[in-house]
Amino acid sequence: MQSMGTHSGAFQADEALGIYLLRQLPQYREATLVRSRDNEVLKPLSIVIDVGGLYNHAQFRYDHHQRGFFETFDGENQECRDGGRTDVTGPESATGKFKTKLSASGLVYKHYGREIISALHPALRTAPDALEWIYTKMYSEFMEAIDGNDNGIEIADEVRYRDGTSLPARVHRLNARWNEPVDGPSETERFEQASALCGSEFASTLAHLIDCELPAREVVEAALLARTSVHASGEVICFSNGGCPWKTHLYELERAHNITALIKFVLYEDSAKMWRVQAVTKEGTAFTNRLGLHEPWRGLRDEALSAAAGIQGCKFCHASGFIGGNVTYDGALAMALKTIESAKS
Numbered sequence: 001m002q003s004m005g006t007h008s009g010a011f012q013a014d015e016a017l018g019i020y021l022l023r024q025l026p027q028y029r030e031a032t033l034v035r036s037r038d039n040e041v042l043k044p045l046s047i048v049i050d051v052g053g054l055y056n057h058a059q060f061r062y063d064h065h066q067r068g069f070f071e072t073f074d075g076e077n078q079e080c081r082d083g084g085r086t087d088v089t090g091p092e093s094a095t096g097k098f099k100t101k102l103s104a105s106g107l108v109y110k111h112y113g114r115e116i117i118s119a120l121h122p123a124l125r126t127a128p129d130a131l132e133w134i135y136t137k138m139y140s141e142f143m144e145a146i147d148g149n150d151n152g153i154e155i156a157d158e159v160r161y162r163d164g165t166s167l168p169a170r171v172h173r174l175n176a177r178w179n180e181p182v183d184g185p186s187e188t189e190r191f192e193q194a195s196a197l198c199g200s201e202f203a204s205t206l207a208h209l210i211d212c213e214l215p216a217r218e219v220v221e222a223a224l225l226a227r228t229s230v231h232a233s234g235e236v237i238c239f240s241n242g243g244c245p246w247k248t249h250l251y252e253l254e255r256a257h258n259i260t261a262l263i264k265f266v267l268y269e270d271s272a273k274m275w276r277v278q279a280v281t282k283e284g285t286a287f288t289n290r291l292g293l294h295e296p297w298r299g300l301r302d303e304a305l306s307a308a309a310g311i312q313g314c315k316f317c318h319a320s321g322f323i324g325g326n327v328t329y330d331g332a333l334a335m336a337l338k339t340i341e342s343a344k345s
Contacts, residue, residue, distance in 0.1 A: 002031040005042045006104075007051035011191050013171040013198055014150040015050040018062070018105035020199035022047065024116045035191065050104035062107040064151070073098040073110055073139050073147075098139070103150035109143050120203065121210055133217070134209055142205045167201050213245065220249040224257065235264045236336045238329075242268035242276065251283045264291045265336035267329065274315060275332035278323045292321030294339045311335060 004022055006015040022028040034045055042048050047060040054061040055069060064071070074096030091099035102110060109116070114135050118124050124131040148155065149168045163169070171194045176184065185193075223237040230236050239246065246266065254262060266278045279289040292298075297309055297317040305314040305324075311334045313327035326332040 002028055002047075003034060003045040004028055004031045005034045005036065005045040005048040005051070007037050008035040008187070009037070010175050011171070011187075011194055012150055013146055013168040013194070014103040014105050016171055016191060016194035017146060017198035017202065018049045018103075018108045020195045020202065021105060021108045021112065021116050022049070023199075024119045025112060026119070035188065049108060055107065057111055062104050062111075064101070064103050064107065069101075070094070071102045071107065071110075072096055072100060073102065073106065073144070074136075098144065100144050100147050100153060101151045103147045105150075106139075106143055106147040109139065113138070113143075117206065120206060124210070130214055134206070134214065137209055137213070138206055141209065142202060167198065171197060213249075216244045216246065217249045217253070219244050220246045221253050224250070224253050224259070224263070227263070230267070230333065231337060233337075233340065234259075234261050235340060236333065237263055237266055238333075239266060239268040242270045244268075247281065250280065262290060264340055267332050267336065269329075270325075274325045274327065275329050276323060276325050277332040277335045279321065281322075287320070287322070289322055291339060291343055293317050293324050293335065294342050295321065297321075297324070297335075309335060309338065311338065 004019060006019060019033060022031070028047065031046065034041065036042055037051060039052060042052055047062075049062045050064070052061055052063050053066045054063055055066070055071065063069075070090065070093050072091075072094040075094040075098070076096075091101075100106075114131060117131060117134055117138065124134065145155075145166075146168070147153075149166070174190050174194045174197070176187070176190065219239060219241060223239050227234045227237045230238050250263060250266075253259075263280050266280060268276055268278070270276050277293070279292050282288045282290055294309070294317075297305055297314075298321045299317065299319040300308055300314075301316045302314070305317055306312055311326070311331055313331040314335065315325035315327065317324040317335075324332070324335050326335060
């Protein structure tokens with residue numbers, strides 16, 4: 001009979017999530033859970049997370065509290081294991097793209113994430129490229145925040161406000177209050193509630209990535225590869241579906257396909273059958289466009305805009321130049337191309 005262990009006492013999202021993740025694996029689905037801080041109690045258990053002062057994958061021990069530990073999602077730092085080096089303490093030692101120190105659930109996800117995802121969505125077992133994308137995306141979209149929070153890493157150098165609605169905050173509130181009657185739910189019952197909450201959030205995020213973002217990525221990639229059929233410059237793409245989330249995918253796919261002439265505008269038909277021409281923002285910004293629509297058009301509508309642009313069917317141009325509309329596809333494309341030409345002169 002397999003057994004899992006984590007620490008007793010006040011719980012956090014980290015180990016609550018980690019136990020949920022392990023339970024998705026066939027070998028631990030029915031495993032007994034032991035919560036203790038006694039090493040003698042933990043020693044015989046099949047797998048232990050977030051307690052014990054040891055990270056050793058071969059021994060199925062996944063703690064992150066020991067001095068010298070600094071493992072990241074896509075980096076290798078062999079020295080941090082088995083007690084580690086006291087001088088390996090920060091992101092400068094990380095060898096991969098991600099620099100956030102892993103928590104216990106992060107270690108579980110690093111080693112078992114692909115298997116967990118495949119258990120929840122078996123179709124991905126025969127789609128290795130999609131599985132790898134989901135595995136990495138799920139880390140950046142969900143797991144990394146748990147790692148950062150549990151390791152006391154602020155999300156920004158200066159924080160303007162505190163978020164009391166985060167998953168770690170909600171898990172924290174499931175612990176017994178200092179003045180709560182002693183005849184309430186047991187610590188184990190509360191922990192199981194926390195683990196179920198974390199699991200629900202993980203599964204929901206994963207389903208969104210697989211059912212929404214992965215198909216959207218395929219749409220964006222197809223449009224990107226067909227860009228020269230829209231215009232020879234390759235700087236305008238057209239989507240068949242206007243509701244498709246595209247920005248993050250576009251940045252990633254431009255890099256993946258080594259595209260040097262970056263996309264300036266995206267065309268799509270909205271729900272009202274108007275053709276939209278939308279500027280692509282610079283990566284990492286919310287409002288700074290690679291190229292905004294021609295400045296003299298901004299804030300104009302209908303006939304006034306058509307006259308200023310010399311393009312029939314114009315409907316509007318936003319005051320910031322990030323989006324415009326036209327009755328026809330050809331008109332929306334003309335708005336994009338005239339802007340690109342104007343920027344060159």
